[in-house]
Amino acid sequence: MASGKFITFEGGEGAGKSTQTRLLAERLRAAGHKVLETREPGGTERGEKVREFILSGKARNYGPLGEAVLFSSARDAHIQEVIAPALERGEWVLCDRFSDSTAAYQGAAGGVKPSLIRALERVAVGSDMPVLTLLLDVPVEAGLKRVSERNGAGEEEADRFEGMEQRFHEALRDCFLQIAAETPERSIIIDAQQAESAVAEAVWEAVVERLNP
Numbered sequence: 001m002a003s004g005k006f007i008t009f010e011g012g013e014g015a016g017k018s019t020q021t022r023l024l025a026e027r028l029r030a031a032g033h034k035v036l037e038t039r040e041p042g043g044t045e046r047g048e049k050v051r052e053f054i055l056s057g058k059a060r061n062y063g064p065l066g067e068a069v070l071f072s073s074a075r076d077a078h079i080q081e082v083i084a085p086a087l088e089r090g091e092w093v094l095c096d097r098f099s100d101s102t103a104a105y106q107g108a109a110g111g112v113k114p115s116l117i118r119a120l121e122r123v124a125v126g127s128d129m130p131v132l133t134l135l136l137d138v139p140v141e142a143g144l145k146r147v148s149e150r151n152g153a154g155e156e157e158a159d160r161f162e163g164m165e166q167r168f169h170e171a172l173r174d175c176f177l178q179i180a181a182e183t184p185e186r187s188i189i190i191d192a193q194q195a196e197s198a199v200a201e202a203v204w205e206a207v208v209e210r211l212n213p
């Protein structure tokens with residue numbers, strides 16, 4: 001039996017997932033735990049290639065189902081090569097996005113049927129679901145404003161999904177909230193509109209309540 005703890009961060013664009021993954025990792029390490037920070041898409045060589053292929057827009061012609069299959073294939077490798085071994089070693093694994101993102105982006109917002117999304121999750125993830133999912137919830141306009149300010153500062157261009165219309169982002173938010181409501185045993189909704197330090201405190205309280213680090 002793996003003795004580590006698997007935590008995922010989910011939410012729409014600009015919710016603060018990367019920031020909070022980093023802050024939680026620092027806090028857990030300060031408490032004496034071994035922590036692995038990882039992300040999706042990414043986390044493995046195959047995952048990073050899939051990331052580049054999809055976020056650059058090159059996979060757009062495959063449609064949302066094709067993208068869902070690519071994300072799921074990369075997720076399978078991520079679990080086998082990175083996440084499961086770290087959990088076996090007793091580490092805390094913090095993952096910036098996971099399978100709820102496929103349900104939201106390719107399913108609810110992209111139009112892939114829920115039965116197909118569930119089938120992909122069954123095959124790629126199976127019983128390797130996170131023990132805790134922190135849904136960072138922020139109104140769409142606020143999240144997109146953070147992203148455009150960040151991109152503006154670094155002169156980055158919007159990626160494949162950041163540039164989608166408002167309706168797409170509203171569908172994502174509704175889906176993430178619905179998943180959290182349907183999976184209370186693993187999900188906690190965090191108000192991510194607060195200042196970074198207040199969000200970090202809420203994240204820590206959730207982790208203490210559920211997992212007693």
Ligand code: T5A
Nearest residue numbers: 013014015016017018019040101102105146150161195196
């Ligand atoms: N995707 C992914 C799918 O479609 N299907 C899938 O199955 C998977 C796994 C990944 C994209 O791939 C899609 C979803 C995504 O579109 P990405 O580059 O990894 O793309 O980007 P995202 O995960 O979307 O991350 P974001 O760029 O949206 O940002 P984060 O990580 O949510 O936020 P963060 O921490 O980078 O912060 C953004 C900005 O806001 C500031 C930060 O300093 C930063 O400038 N900020 C705050 N400002 C004010 N108050 C706060 N509380 C703040 N917290 C952060």
